[in-house]
Amino acid sequence: MRHNGLRTAVLLGALSAVIIMVGAWLGGGVGVRIAVVIALLGNGSAYFLSDRIALSAMRARPVGEVEQPILYRIVRELSTDARRPMPRLYLSPTMQPNAFATGRNPRNAAICVTYGITRLLDERELRGVIGHELSHVYNRDILTSSVAGALATMITYLGYVGVFFGGGDDDEGPGFLGALLMMVLGPVAAGMIQMSISRSREYQADESGARLTGDPLALASALRKIEMGTRGLPLPENGRLASASHLMIANPFQGSGIGRMFSTHPPTAERVARLERMAGYRR
Structure with missing residues (x-):
């Protein structure tokens, strides 16, 4: 049980770190502040709503x-x-x-x-x-499994968002950033599951x-x-x-x-x- 709690804390901390780094890369100080808010909301959703996310998927x-x-x-x-x-x-x-x-x-x-x-x-x-x-x-x-699944769902969803809103022109599709997000975030989500479970x-x-x-x-x-x-x-x-x-x-x-x-x-x-x-x- 202690190990499951530690794994959960590591998962939530890793998600926060990724979101904050992306925020700093995209928007500097303002981006970091926005990223912190997003990280807190994401962690809270993953912890308290993980069961609803899994049940909704089915x-x-x-x-x-x-x-x-x-x-x-x-x-x-x-x-x-x-x-x-x-x-x-x-x-x-x-x-x-x-x-x-x-x-x-x-x-x-x-x-x-x-x-x-x-x-x-x-x-x-x-x-x-x-x-x-x-x-x-x-x-x-179920604590670690449910939180990992919720975080993976969020990461995968960000990949899909990147595909549609990745900076390309309307006539040229999602652009390089969207394709890159999908290629990177899918394996990241899968790796999160594999490492934690x-x-x-x-x-x-x-x-x-x-x-x-x-x-x-x-x-x-x-x-x-x-x-x-x-x-x-x-x-x-x-x-x-x-x-x-x-x-x-x-x-x-x-x-x-x-x-x-x-x-x-x-x-x-x-x-x-x-x-x-x-x-x-x-x-």
Whole structure:
């Protein structure tokens, strides 16, 4: 938990430094003052609104017990077993099977599942997935992950703004500055995600979630199905979704484009093997 807090502080500090340097380069003393204000607003948004940014990227909406009784009961039971506050439950209309947790702490956490995952998994497998996502909340992974995703979204958005308002003439397109911003800021956002998010956190959440549910094989089965589902229904590789992809239980993209740049997921086969070993299986 201390490491996650330190990573978050470094991320916010790095963003402030970049914004202030750009302000000094563009506008001198006045630019620095404007950049400081922008940095403060950006850091505040990343910290307090990171969950909304991730949920918005997936077009998720809150759901309750009446609409999703099985999911709601699973989240409530596992939260009660862990003696922790129950997070908010969201549903994304996406047909791809996936799920993620977001928020800055357990009291301000949210779990989002896609419509596709509710159609693909049975109740036992859904319980395994929810246990995994709750473990991210309880391990305090979501603080660093959510803030990193929000900052990457802002950086990527600045790249898009640069493309359209990069100083070129109306007849000549965005110009050199806009193209340069897009070429530089995209990899910067991806590098921020890669440096701040350790792949070991997925293994840790798998193990903690399996202990919470007492059923490692349920999560293993769910991961196999989710892997096939994401391959069959990959999400479009745009910057907004890519900035939130590291939060998801499985990589939502295929191919070698921007989705691979932002990927922090370990191989599914290795995750399944570890869960099977927890259950006593030997290959």
